[in-house]
Amino acid sequence: MIIAQGHNLEKQFGANTLFSKVNFSIDSNARIGLVGPNGVGKTTLLKIMMGEEEPTHGQFTVNKGIDVGYIAQENALNEDKSIWDEMLSVFNPLIKAGKKMQQMQEDIADHPEDKKLLKQYDQMQFNFEQQGGYTYQSDIKSILNGFNFPEKTWSKKIASLSGGEKTRLAFVKLLLRKPALLLLDEPTNYLDLDTLDWLENFLKGYSGAILFVSHDQYFLDHLASQIFELQFGKLTAFKGNYSQYVAERELRNRQQEEAYEKQQEKIKKDQEFIQKNLVRATTTKRAQSRRKQLEKIDRIKPPKHKNKVRIQFKSERPSGKEVLILNNLIIGYPNKTMVKDISFQINKGDRVAVIGPNGIGKSTLLKTIMKQLTPKGGSIKYGASLDIGYYDQELQRLDPSKTVLDTIWDRHKTMPERNVRSILASFLFTAKDIDKTVGQLSGGQKARLTLTVLSLEHNNFLLMDEPTNHLDIEAKEVLEKALQKFDGTILFVSHDRYFINQLANKVVSINHQRAKIYNGDYSYYLDEKAKQAAATQKDADTQDTQPVKKVNKQKLSYQEQKQHESQKRKLKRKVDQVEKQIEQLEQKQKEIQKQMANPEIATNFNKLGPLQEKLSTVKKQIDSANDDWGQAIDELDKFE
Structure with missing residues (x-):
């Protein structure tokens, strides 16, 4: 069923037309990826769909009763509240309904003969259940954990959170709202790989429609079933995911x-x-x-979709066979150790991806290899004939006071100006751009300039820290191809799963202050993790049939600890659910007993008999629920 439509949408800014004659429809279960180069109007189109901006012409219509959610709407968090209370506020109507039901239960107990009241209560209970009245707390816990807000943080005041944490929390609040049409602008930004995987799986099962802007090809591949391409002022719809x-x-x-x-x-x-x-x-x-x-004659125009960015990396001389050997390396800062026991070898031609949660020490590893930081232990052995190039994700290698032209020319003084201009043009710098200072450039332009500088150094070993940040999809695709053709060796940090899959032949996963190497791409890494999780689950299932000792968390690997915590959360949820079930059954038991105590019923066998049968059934259910609760508590004790 179509729930929203765009009709001949056009947006102008002064004399410039951003897009025109944009027509599309959105089905109730749509998964649409909106793609296109930076600056074509993707975010503007989303804002028109939200009603935050008016189109110059045309209109966007939404069916009556359809709630549209947009992450920008949810940024107004109440900073005086705790994380838990702010998330709970999404369900204020349900909480009020729950209190009203409790009051009605008391009224029914006082007036058990009131059939109209009983009917109203039944309807209210049905609505309460359908709207998630018995599950909203578990939904909050699940999504908070998925976005890396562990239980110990739920009592923290929102005012104490970082900007990135507030952005993630706003996303949590939006997902809890469950709008029928969810609009997302770059939802994968600033999320680590574990959170990305969780979000992807969550959105696959989302009950509403989703339209999202993203430069993350892996995310587009795994979530989108339709692609809207906005380019050259027009919108074109394609069936299938990003690769298709x-x-x-x-x-x-x-x-x-x-x-x-x-x-x-x-x-x-x-x-x-x-x-x-x-x-x-x-x-x-x-x-x-x-x-x-x-x-x-109706003249055919040449295709516009051609990658204009021409990036080439070529080494000046070959390195030795062994490029880098890390042995029991410990990295960090004088007052803080980030990662211990890093041991792996990089050989000539390797493309090694370093992955892990934000702040775990990935950039610290590259800075240590670059000798910007001193190792806290262990050793680094550099191979023969190494020329190392470094791409810094913070783009600090550029002088903000220099022009784009001088940034290149100062490094290559003998290069003719014509050649410098030609190289910069190949990286999409116009004649106007090259006279700008670095400080005037956008993030994407700085990234392209840094890549220009790096490509002219002709190194044989590239260290790259988040090289795809700030790049649009077309620029990323060109970078992927250029690095695939590179004749040297690469060690790179990235959270871009598609980029890792296209490039890496090895993956180093850093987690829980440890590093582990996987001899394959990102998909291989995921497969190996899944196998480890399955083996851990199998061991856990085996142990369930034997006496279980207390678990020593210090001896668990990260993956085992993650599995351990997951099982613990499941058991806690089960205990909570069974406790609610017991409370409801006991309330039902009281109501039946109160009816049976009514003198009119107590002396009437025809009325008393059915109530006695109901009471027996409820007692059996209570006994069964108490057994389930006891078993769950016993299992939970094993995890403490």
Whole structure:
């Protein structure tokens, strides 16, 4: 069912038209990825859909009763509240309904003969259950944990959180709201890999429609079933995920290129014929006729979708076979140890991805290898004939006071200006851009300038810290291809799963102050993690049939600890659910007993008999629930 539509949308800023004649529809279960280069108007289109901006022409319509959620709306968190209380506020209507139900239960106990009241209560209880009245607390806990807000943080005041934490918390609040149409602008920004995987799985099961802007091709591949491409002022819809969209786009480009070249060849022949025959009396009419046909022809335009960024990395000399050997390396700062026991080897030609949660020490590892930080223990052995290039995610290698042109020229003084301008043009710097200072550039422009600098150094070992940050999808695709063709070795930090899959032949996972190497790409890493989790679960299932000792958390690996905590949370949820069930059954028991105590019923066997049967059934259910509760408590004690 279609729940929203865009009709001939157009947006102008002064004399510039951002986009026009944009038409689309959104189904109730849609999963739409909105893609396009930076600056084409993707966020503007989202704001029009939210009603935050008005289109110059056209309109966006939403079906009656459809709630539209947008992350920018949810940034107004009450900073005086705790995390838990603020998330709980989403469910204020349900909490009020729960209190009203409790009052009605008391009224029913006082007036058990009131059938109208009983009917109202039944309807209210049904609505309460359908709206998640018995599960909203577990929903809050699940999503907070998924976004890396562990239980110990739930009592913290929102005012004490960092900017990034507040952004993540706003996202949690939006997801708890469960709008029928969810609009997301770069939802994967600033999330670590574990949170990204969790979010992806959560959104796959989301009950409403989702339209999202993202530069994360892996996220687009795994969530989107439709792609909206906004480019050159037009919106084009493609079926399938991102990879299917790219294949379809390239096929269309090839077909258009072939048709364009074929038509150009025909035009050239027709023009030659006209020039030769127009002046001849015998053929002038044919030439004039051909010229009229040529003037009327619907000319095919060359395809616009061509990667304009041309990046090339090439080493000046080969390195030795062994590039880097880390042995029991300990990294960190004078007053803080980040990671212990880092041991792995990088050989010539390797593409090694370093992954792990934010703040775990990935950048610290690269800075230590670059000798910007001193190791706290262990050793680093550098291979022979190494020329190391470094891409800093903070883009601090650039002087903000220098112009773009001088940034390159000062490093390569003998290079002709024409060549410098040509290289900068290949990285999408216009004639106006190259006279700007670095301080005037956008994040994406600084990233491209840093890559320009790096490409001209001709190193054979590249250390790259989040090289895809600030780049749009097309620029990332070009960077991927350039690094795939690079004849040297790469060690890179990234949270871009698609980029890792395209490039890495090894993955180093840093977690819980430990580093582990996997000999494969990101998909291989996920498979190995899943196998480890399955083996851990199998061991846990085996132990369930035997006496279980208290678990020593210090001896658990990170993956085992994660599994351990997951099982513990499940048991806590089970205990909470069974306790609620027991409370409801005991309340039901009291109500039946109160009815049975009514003198009119107590002396009437026909009325008393059915109530006695109900009471027996409820008692059995209470006994069974108490057994379940006791078993769950016993199992939970094993995890303490």
